[in-house]
Amino acid sequence: VSSNLLLAAAYVYDAQYNRNIPFETSPQAVRLYYLYNHWTMETATYFFIFVNLCLALFEEPSYTHLDATSLVEVLCLLVFFGRLVHFAKVTPRNVFWKDTKNICIMITILVTLIDLIIYGTLKISNMQSVRWSRPLRPIFLINFAESRQIRRAFRSIRNTLPEVTYVFLLFTFSVLMFSLMALKLFGDRNLRTVDGSPYFTNYLEIAFDLYVLVTTANSPDVMMPAFDFSWWYSLFFITYVIINTYIFMSVFLAVVYNNYRKHLKNEIRKLAYMKRHKMVEAFNLLKVKEDTEFVVKEAHWKQLVKLVAPKISMAHRELLLRISDDEQKDKMSFVRLADLLNIQVITMKLHSHPLANWIPRVYNSALSLLIRSMVQHKGFVWIYDVIILINAIFIALDEKNPFISYAEWVFLSLYIAEILLKVYTYEPRTFFAKNQFWNWFYASIIVAALIATVLNTTLKTTTKYNSQQVLDIVLILRVLRLIRIIDSIQRFRVIVNTLINIVPTMLTFGGLALVVYYIFAIVGMEAFHGKIQFFGNSTSPYALMCGNVALKDSTFARAKYCKNNFNDIASSFIVLMELTVVNQWHDILSFSTLKTPPLKLFIHQILYIDFSSIFVAFILEAFFVEY
Amino acid sequence: VSSNLLLAAAYVYDAQYNRNIPFETSPQAVRLYYLYNHWTMETATYFFIFVNLCLALFEEPSYTHLDATSLVEVLCLLVFFGRLVHFAKVTPRNVFWKDTKNICIMITILVTLIDLIIYGTLKISNMQSVRWSRPLRPIFLINFAESRQIRRAFRSIRNTLPEVTYVFLLFTFSVLMFSLMALKLFGDRNLRTVDGSPYFTNYLEIAFDLYVLVTTANSPDVMMPAFDFSWWYSLFFITYVIINTYIFMSVFLAVVYNNYRKHLKNEIRKLAYMKRHKMVEAFNLLKVKEDTEFVVKEAHWKQLVKLVAPKISMAHRELLLRISDDEQKDKMSFVRLADLLNIQVITMKLHSHPLANWIPRVYNSALSLLIRSMVQHKGFVWIYDVIILINAIFIALDEKNPFISYAEWVFLSLYIAEILLKVYTYEPRTFFAKNQFWNWFYASIIVAALIATVLNTTLKTTTKYNSQQVLDIVLILRVLRLIRIIDSIQRFRVIVNTLINIVPTMLTFGGLALVVYYIFAIVGMEAFHGKIQFFGNSTSPYALMCGNVALKDSTFARAKYCKNNFNDIASSFIVLMELTVVNQWHDILSFSTLKTPPLKLFIHQILYIDFSSIFVAFILEAFFVEY
């Protein structure tokens, strides 16, 4: 029974966390499976995935001669391999080899090793080469079993692709048709753009310009020469924008959202089925025949819950037992256990205040009672709302004034006094309960502000060295304190709580974005590294053209975009972020396409359209569920 | 019975078209009500509303001394007043005076008359004054009973406002907080923007710049000075864009869409209730007692249908009769009549081809049969698809080449031959049936192209005058022919048909946009007329600063935006359209705000956010229903 209980607990555990790993049922394998799922193992895996991704920060082209990165990478690969071997021991052999995720990881490990060996050999013989396996690193993030959510998001995107492709083809057709019309209408007019080049004379350039217009990035410049010629021609562009920007983009969103919702429903149905299936298996392991039906004995049930959720209190366990109707658990009530375990029970223990136990006479004295009733009064909240508003004005004023910088200490003391008074009045464990998000948030900001301010003042007075970083953090923390005002207004709190609840969804999307950005950033660094240089505030002609003669007099150089380059991973991420924001993207990318057909942009933008639609669909659905 | 029948028919008619006008039930009032709803009267009303709106085209500031416009306006007002009096005779007096729509129209007529009299008096005494009642003109478009759809759309927007306001306040709070942070972080750094002015030193300017960043219009320029100083600071802007552009805009969309859908459901439920209520009233008028229950006799039923839908065929009426189960119509089956009448019955009459009747021997000869089987063959469609692709290439080539311009005649002949062959093979009435959208579209484009091409050639050869307008139309029609390729691919046809089905929804939205744009355009013309001037290609310094010294060296003048002005109604609409597209809007609007706080922009953008969200919500919902 003991090994059966362990196996049943594993099933219940998987059902509870929507895990879907087929594992061997021998007692030894089950024990290994427990180890595999232990939080330390999972955290370690994520840590090494993170380290592996971060290697790009220390590698060429930003820093040279750091062979330490290669050593760390080998270490990461070893960890990944170990994790995979562990997984192979847990799961049945034929299942393991059929799973593309495992094959993917193995091939990636192998390919990376080969790349490292080639690179090392060439380096020893003093030859430059490219670490071409680096864009593969996000594969580890996607394919380890823990990244279920990200994989699900990827599947959502893949599922929308067929439908989106048809809309996209139609959209492309529409752009090409309008381009042809533009060529016929404006090609022979001898019009000039604002910088004097011929206007709308080349078909491919027209198609590109009109494609940029869909993203609105060159509106209204692209229209002005034709509009200056005759105002009738503006109708062409207005029709174009209405059809291709507004209608087509809305249709994209509609199609993506529709598919996403459909797909999500299927996934949820599948999850519910898997959960039930696992619970039934657990039931079958523990069932005994009583009269005509099979049941699980209460003793077994209690042992199982202790195994699955060792941390929950005795009272909580008794509560679960009462909710599951009968003394003897039949199949129906047993299957619900996984869901019951997921319900967060908020234990509102009526602790008496610790001070009331330690120094009851002081804590219950007349003065103490007065203070406590004052803190509990509504006016206390109002007074602090007013203090925050005054503080906001003081922050906006110039802090060079010594009076203002003195006031900062007063405000900080007031906030600390508020927290202390609240902890004095309410029970500390209640005040800092798990679900009291705002109390936690607010207290940590105040404490951090206190530490940073003290540190800043100490540095200033002792070493005469004014640390910019610490000061910046102090300033940000000071402004963040003002967020508290949201908590005072009921309707704002509802919206913010909704937003906080959809954070997990957004993080999943963030993981997805990280994967895509990382690949683009690494490839971009290899391709464009060093093409653009930033020389600070230098005004030499070479610095003004970003160290690239091809950029002389370009919009890119004129707008001082020199720091938008692919010279290191941080800059690459920032450039990619700017491209996602879409504005001026054609100017930002001008350096990378110097005279080459802008095919890359098209691909990037296809991605962008599907990407941003998926993001909106994510938020829409998450918001509808939570709001 | 006859007057009862007329009244019942009026009820059924209203139910069928979702009309909701309470009218008097005296025979005379019912007859007046029929007249009121007659299509000529409705068309006339719309025509005069349209004329009234179009007056702006001929009025100052664009053209002066046109007192004809005032006369036409008085005529329009008379028509509106007549229509209102007619309505007052139809509807019960207390209902008429309680309806805000009628009061609105009356006040607007009165106010406009007063304005006209003041304006005329001042003009006679040679004094300049402002026609301040002109922005009220769209009120007629909204408030006449016929504009049910536009009013419903307005109600949808109004219903989303309370919820959206809270999100908007939170959003504003977020922008203001970030502005405060930006002031603290960058205010004392002595940074300079690309044109040398101080960077982020004034709180209000920061708030405005960051607000523009939400619309992405000044990305990445607004970030570059801070980014050049240290790449860490780019994180501030990236966080800002993620929170305020992506998340908040998605939440706006989610809230608007959610409310819109909820509201739409209510409206539909209300409509269904009204419809049923009207049908029950009609039933009560015609019912007779038969055995234990009330019924409508078949003879009455037939008379009623003849009255309500005089145009439907005998066969169609018989079909309706059969569908409504019993010989004697009880209440249940009678109520469904309004819905049944709305079902479009496509009568697939198997007409024989007219030529087969006129010249049967020729039409059924071996050659004729061969031609007809060729046309019906799949290869025929493929051949024409290939012809279209070749035509597309020819269009893209330079038409100065005489060979190319000769080819155009060949293609035109081929297309005409195709239509003739199809009409020869298939029955003309089937080919041009109401539901054959593509055949209609295609044939009209070909015929128009033929007429325009002939006209163009005639003009060219006879008068040596090459009409640009006609040539432009020829070119556009030539490209539009290529759309046909969509019809060949099933999946494209589905999407396009969906789009065609949501056209009514989009037109409603277009009416709404027209109202908003019209008001802004008129007010903008009064406020900014003449401030900016466009001097064609002149390169004099005065022309280069758009005739306004304040614009010297501004981005506006440098980008040659001089034609983006409020000097006439067409330009005003184009500028408003550009502002809706959002890109560069802060530059376009720079002239109108010269040194004044940008409050107007905020209002405009609030409108924009709600406006575009509503548009997307419209399309999403319409698309989900149709797709």
Ligand code: NA
């Ligand atoms: Na933009």
